[in-house]
Amino acid sequence: MAGEAIDRKPLLSKKLDKFFTGLADAWSFVKRFxxxxxxxxxxxxxxIHQCYRIGVESLPLISLTGFIVGIVFTNQSRPSLSEFGAASWLPSLISIAVVRAMGPLVTALIAAGKVGSSIGAEIGSMKVTEQIDAMEVSATNPFKFLVVTRVLATTFMIPLLVMYTDFVALMGSFLSVNKNELVSMSTFFVQVFESITFLDVTSSIFKSILFGFTIGIVGCYKGYNSSKGTEGVGRAANAAVVMAMFLIFIEELLVLQIVNAIRGM
Amino acid sequence: MDQRERVVEIRGLEKSFGDLDVLQGVDLDLYREENLVVLGKSGSGKSVLIKIMVGLLRQDAGSMKVFGQEVAALNKKELNALRLKIGFSFQNSALYDSMTVRENLEFPLVRNVKNLTRGEIDRRIEELLDGVGLPQSINQMPSELSGGQKKRIGVARTLILNPEIMLYDEPTAGLDPITCGDINNLILEVRERYKTSSIVITHDLACAKQTGDRMAVLLDGQFKAIGTFEEVFPKATDERVKSFYDYNFINS
Known part of the structure; x- marks a missing residue:
């Protein structure tokens, strides 16, 4: 038993060492950005090219997902609200849920999967095939050309995509409400805008900017540091998604605490 | 004492990766308009040597001077200015996957030469593609090119900035013998036409013999022999250099 304990120590120390080295490395990557x-x-x-790729090319997936989320969330909420005779509150409930949490979260998670993995794989593949070195030796700064542009593009585009998702989800919700509660579009949206506060909108935009930055920087970091050939590229793409999703949830939690504190003031 | 102008001067260069000592105090000179071939087994540090030359890697000890400038001592701006004088042709060509051949060639040009008109850029690209014998590939994507064509486009891309030194990293690796011969001819043509000095990294003795004025054999982190092909190989006394020659001879 004592022998086992002695064996474990270096492994733990190695893992901690690797963790903190990785953390320092990631921090210097963010600092360099x-x-x-x-x-x-x-x-x-x-x-602009990256904004087009990240923004416009994500629209079909975001549209479909946002629309379905709006319908499903409305249909799932209706029975509970109806039990209390509060089905007329559906537009308020949906708008608050969509703008405060679901819109940013759904968009960020989809973008982490679609955009984050693509950035990780693209830059990773450029790294292992020496394309990044080729840029460097032709006196072009690859960090600026590949990393800065992609991170800026995700940071600009995710908030726009979130606003679009909010709109599409609310349209999905409206369809369901209109069909079941026979509420007109103007009534639905009047109720929606009455329920949303300025803080809801600003916190949602702030969160989206943070999510966008996270997706871009994590994808680039994982790609830029990939190694070991094609296997490394796959790992970089996978790690970009997993790490970005994990960080998005942590950020969501932190922003929620801050917004709640502001609301309580 | 050789009176020719030295463009690269390497003295006591050392480089290790962890416990692996790749370069153990190597000395080497490259003279103006000379084709120098660095031969060695895979993993012997040949590519490391030229990567240190362009500042992609940093040596642990020793000196690497290019045009009289100590590479490790240069700041970012000076290093970029030096890099413009050096063309680096990568082992796998390193063409940008997402760009067409035209965009690949344009990329270093528009970033480093200011105030060029569209016509001037196009003329330069067409001239270089003609030079490497692939004018028809201008709008193709790298994925549509064969290995040999990629190598040629890679060379054209490095030539677009009129480098004074060309570094070829394994130019014939993975190519069939006929295409190897074409690439070797291209290396000689580039020297003729653009008056470049070149370092060719290879383990292909046929390529070395055809393209090199001098050979330098890198084994176990040190140059075991430097001289013309005839000086280095047929009379080799070092067993490892001899076996390198024999192996290539038998295989060719």
Whole structure:
């Protein structure tokens, strides 16, 4: 038994060492982003190209998911509210749930899967096939061209996608409410906008910016540090999704605490 | 004492990765308009040597001077200025997957040469594609090209900034013998036409013999022989250099 304890120590120490080295490495990657983002040359064309890829190409998936979420959430909430004779509160309930939590979360999780993995795999593959080195030796800063542009694009586009998801989810919800409660569109949306506060909207936008930044930086970090050939690329893409999703939930929790504290003031 | 102008001067260069000592105090010179071939087994540190030359890796000890400048001592701006004088042709070509051949060639040009008109950029690209014999591939994606074509486009991309030194990392690796011969001819043509000095990293003795003015055999972290092909190989006394020659000879 004593022998086992002695054997375990170095392993634990190695794991801790690896964890803290990784943390320091990730921190210096984030720091480098903030150092490089304000320095010329600015890759505007590439930022716009990435915004198109991340934003426009995600629209079909986001539309479908947002719409279904709106319908499903409305249909799931109706029986409980009806029990208390409060079915007329459906638009209020849905709008608060969608704007405060579901819109940003659903969009961020889908983007983490679609965009985060694609960034991780793309940059990872560029790393293992020496394309990043090729950029570097041609006196181009690959960090600026690949990382800064993608992180800016996700940071800009995720809030826009969240607003779009909110709208699509509310439209889905409206369809369900209209069919079952015979509520008109104007009545539905008047109730929606009466229920949403300025804090709801600003916190949702703030959260979305944070989620967007997280998806971009995690995807780039995992891709930029990938190794071991094609297996490494797969791992980078996978790790980008898992890590981004994990961080999104942590951020959601933290922002919720802050917003609740502000609301309680 | 060789009176030719040295463009690269390497002295006592050391590089280790963990416990593995890849370069153990190597000395080497590259002269203007010379084709120098660095031969060695896989993993012997040949690529490490040229990666240190362009600042992709940093040596642990020793000196690497390119055009008289100590590479490790250069700041970012100076290093980039030096990199513009060096063309690096990667082992797997390293063409940008998401860009067409035209965009691949344009990429370093538009970022490093200011105030070029569209016409000037196009002319330069067409001239280089003609030079490597692939004018028809201008709008193709790298995935549509064969291994040999990729190598040629990779060379064209490095030539677009008019480098004075060309570094070829395993230019014939993974190619059939006929395409190998074409690539070897291209290396010689590049030297003729652009007056470049070159370092060719390879373990292919046929490529070395065809392209190199001098050979340097890197084994166990040190250059075991440096000289012309005739000086190094047929008369080799070092058993490992001899076996390297024999192995290649038998296989060819």
């Amino acid at each position: 903030f150092q490089e983002v304000f320095l010329p040359p600015y890759e505007f064309k590439e930022v």
